[in-house]
Amino acid sequence: MFTATGSQSPRKECSTWMIDNFDRFGRALTSILRMAPPELAHDIGLAAMERGFLKLLPPPAPPQLAVPLQVTIPGLGRLRHPIGLAAGFDKNGRCPAAFEYMGMSFIELGTVTPRPQPGNPKPRLFRYPETRSIINRMGFNSEGAEKVLRRLQELKWNTTRVPLGVNVGKNKNTANEQSIRDFVTGIEAFAPLSSWITINISSPNTPGLRSLATPEFLRDLAQSAGDHKKKCWIKLDPDMERKTFQKLIDVIGGLDVAGVIASNTHRVEWPQAGGQSGYPLLSPANTCLEWIWEVSKGSVPVIASGGVLSGVDAFHKIARGASAIQIYTALVYRGPGAVFRICEELAQELKLRGFGSVEEAIGSCYA
Numbered sequence: 434m435f436t437a438t439g440s441q442s443p444r445k446e447c448s449t450w451m452i453d454n455f456d457r458f459g460r461a462l463t464s465i466l467r468m469a470p471p472e473l474a475h476d477i478g479l480a481a482m483e484r485g486f487l488k489l490l491p492p493p494a495p496p497q498l499a500v501p502l503q504v505t506i507p508g509l510g511r512l513r514h515p516i517g518l519a520a521g522f523d524k525n526g527r528c529p530a531a532f533e534y535m536g537m538s539f540i541e542l543g544t545v546t547p548r549p550q551p552g553n554p555k556p557r558l559f560r561y562p563e564t565r566s567i568i569n570r571m572g573f574n575s576e577g578a579e580k581v582l583r584r585l586q587e588l589k590w591n592t593t594r595v596p597l598g599v600n601v602g603k604n605k606n607t608a609n610e611q612s613i614r615d616f617v618t619g620i621e622a623f624a625p626l627s628s629w630i631t632i633n634i635s636s637p638n639t640p641g642l643r644s645l646a647t648p649e650f651l652r653d654l655a656q657s658a659g660d661h662k663k664k665c666w667i668k669l670d671p672d673m674e675r676k677t678f679q680k681l682i683d684v685i686g687g688l689d690v691a692g693v694i695a696s697n698t699h700r701v702e703w704p705q706a707g708g709q710s711g712y713p714l715l716s717p718a719n720t721c722l723e724w725i726w727e728v729s730k731g732s733v734p735v736i737a738s739g740g741v742l743s744g745v746d747a748f749h750k751i752a753r754g755a756s757a758i759q760i761y762t763a764l765v766y767r768g769p770g771a772v773f774r775i776c777e778e779l780a781q782e783l784k785l786r787g788f789g790s791v792e793e794a795i796g797s798c799y800a
């Protein structure tokens with residue numbers, strides 16, 4: 434899977450046919466799903482994936498890559514390629530295997546809160562196909578740490594094959610002063626069976642959550658997390674002032690945590706209140722990558738998230754210093770074949786620009 438064979442491979446025709454059919458049927462089903470209201474469509478899709486429905490499609494074949502895409506991420510190891518699943522799609526860990534089948538090279542579950550909570554009232558998920566974007570104000574609907582943990586224990590996931598991370602947050606009714614305890618509960622529950630933990634202090638839909646993005650809070654959290662801090666990636670929001678953002682990066686660089694995920698959704702009030710993802714987020718999220726590099730010069734590992742719909746978008750994240758990329762909205766608009774397609778496009782883009790690997794291209798736009 435995911436090995437470079439060159440674009441003139443005799444296998445190309447055959448595998449392209451197979452990928453095309455996984456992709457074509459997948460896209461057709463996704464566009465039928467998009468006729469339903471967004472959250473219902475998501476629930477139906479997830480339920481189908483949980484029942485192994487993707488395996489009824491013609492099987493996806495390994496994409497033919499113009500350049501090998503393997504990349505090493507601290508703590509996650511050697512990945513087949515740099516494209517993984519962003520948090521929020523499978524909040525309760527119901528079907529990580531389906532995302533592996535779609536070709537994701539690393540998978541993030543969550544956000545999981547310590548206690549179960551319903552999230553915000555519906556409707557809370559809105560699609561804007563004309564701008565390839567989504568606005569959500571889900572508000573951490575979560576089955577809670579205990580139930581998700583039990584599910585993951587039963588799953589016995591092999592994190593060496595495909596790294597699996599859990600994104601943790603705080604309950605809505607936990608006062609900010611007590612929120613460290615919520616995060617530590619999540620960290621201690623999931624660190625033993627996951628490859629990494631994401632600290633979510635950046636969702637715009639939990640009142641007060643973003644105000645935890647301070648040097649004091651992060652220092653306290655790192656101290657309370659003990660040795661687990663080395664597994665923690667801090668997910669930041671793209672709506673901070675440059676100086677505030679860069680100060681945080683500076684502090685994070687000294688905390689001995691794994692790295693930074695940049696970024697979460699962008700807060701909007703119109704046409705709906707919530708967090709915006711997809712194409713309109715690409716530019717603000719890329720600016721965050723530039724700010725990070727300016728401060729850290731590549732010393733803080735970065736996973737990029739925000740607005741990647743194509744391999745060219747992915748390339749620009751890598752060129753701005755990201756080692757890996759997470760996607761969510763691309764699955765909604767490009768269907769389950771999105772990862773294979775994005776990988777092919779990324780490999781083409783790397784080749785066109787004269788790079789022989791992903792690693793050569795990391796931070797290349799600053800050279």
Ligand SMILES: Cc1cc2nc3c(=O)[nH]c(=O)nc-3n(C[C@H](O)[C@H](O)[C@H](O)COP(=O)(O)O)c2cc1C
Pocket residue numbers: 519520521522524543544558567569571573600633636668696697698710711712714738739740741759760761762763
């Ligand atoms: C419906 C929805 C729910 C999300 N839920 C979460 C979440 O629970 N935790 C989190 O850290 N990010 C969440 N996100 C943000 C994504 O993980 C990702 O950072 C963001 O969507 C940007 O990537 P994209 O443009 O590829 O979608 C959510 C995004 C969407 C669209």
